[in-house]
Amino acid sequence: MAAFIPSLQNNIGFRRTLQLVEPHSLEDTVQQLWQAIVSSWFPSNEGYMWSIKGSALTQDDIPNITVIQVKELAQDPEASGGWSERLILLVECKRPSSGIPVAWDNTISAQCQNDLSQTNNESGKLFRVVAIGRRARFYQFNGEVLPDQQLVQLHKGTFDVSDPAGIAQVESMMNYIKANS
Numbered sequence: 001m002a003a004f005i006p007s008l009q010n011n012i013g014f015r016r017t018l019q020l021v022e023p024h025s026l027e028d029t030v031q032q033l034w035q036a037i038v039s040s041w042f043p044s045n046e047g048y049m050w051s052i053k054g055s056a057l058t059q060d061d062i063p064n065i066t067v068i069q070v071k072e073l074a075q076d077p078e079a080s081g082g083w084s085e086r087l088i089l090l091v092e093c094k095r096p097s098s099g100i101p102v103a104w105d106n107t108i109s110a111q112c113q114n115d116l117s118q119t120n121n122e123s124g125k126l127f128r129v130v131a132i133g134r135r136a137r138f139y140q141f142n143g144e145v146l147p148d149q150q151l152v153q154l155h156k157g158t159f160d161v162s163d164p165a166g167i168a169q170v171e172s173m174m175n176y177i178k179a180n181s
Contacts, residue, residue, distance in 0.1 A: 005147070006040040006174070014040070018162060021134050030093040031066045034131050038091060041174045042070045049073055049085065059071050061116050066093045072181065088181035089127045093126045096133025127177045138173045 006114065008014045013036040020029050042048035053067035061096035068091040076084035128139040128151055134157045154173060159164035 006171070008037065008040070008161075009042060011036065015149055021162075022095065023097055023133075025133070027066045027093050027095050028063065030095065030131055030133060033070065033134075034068055034091045034093055037161075037170065037174065038070055038089070039070055041091070041178050047073050053090070064094065064098070067091065068093065079169070087126060089129070089177060091129040091131060091155065094130075094132045098132050125181065127181060128174075135160050135166075136170060138177070 002108055014033070017029075017036045021033055022029075035050075038050050041167060042050055042176040050068055050070045053069045070091075071085040071086060071087050074084050074086070075082060096158035125142045128141065130137045130139070138154045140154055143153050154176070155169070159169045159173070161170055
């Protein structure tokens with residue numbers, strides 16, 4: 001039996017949540033879009049668990065980012081509860097109105113060190129998606145957390161998930177992450 005390869009082309013949940021992301025949508029709408037994507041590639045019946053890490057608040061107590069975290073689960077009799085979890089992917093979701101160039105850079109640098117220092121990924125390999133509205137960039141971190149360590153972008157430019165070419169690129173990146181995590 002051939003392995004199931006996820007696709008967004010005919011994914012009704014993805015299509016519906018994509019329609020909800022409008023120029024003035026908030027982070028939770030972008031989060032719903034990426035939940036549809038993440039759950040297609042990392043389903044629980046294949047040993048993955050995803051959850052919402054939480055919202056970061058501005059000074060006015062308004063959310064400015066939500067983070068979806070994906071963990072790979074493995075049975076481990078030595079671990080508490082008999083399971084071990086390995087963080088493999090973080091998806092940072094921001095509202096479409098945050099799509100200015102400085103917002104991309106600030107999102108990456110502000111969250112990177114904090115998240116990497118808290119990971120329990122023994123392989124040192126962690127993937128990250130920065131999603132601002134319908135657009136996304138994919139990154140990979142390999143190695144130790146150093147003060148000057150930057151994530152490496154896995155591609156040039158930004159992918160737009162409302163464009164057929166962008167959908168194909170996102171699918172390709174998600175396949176890459178699943179195969180290499």
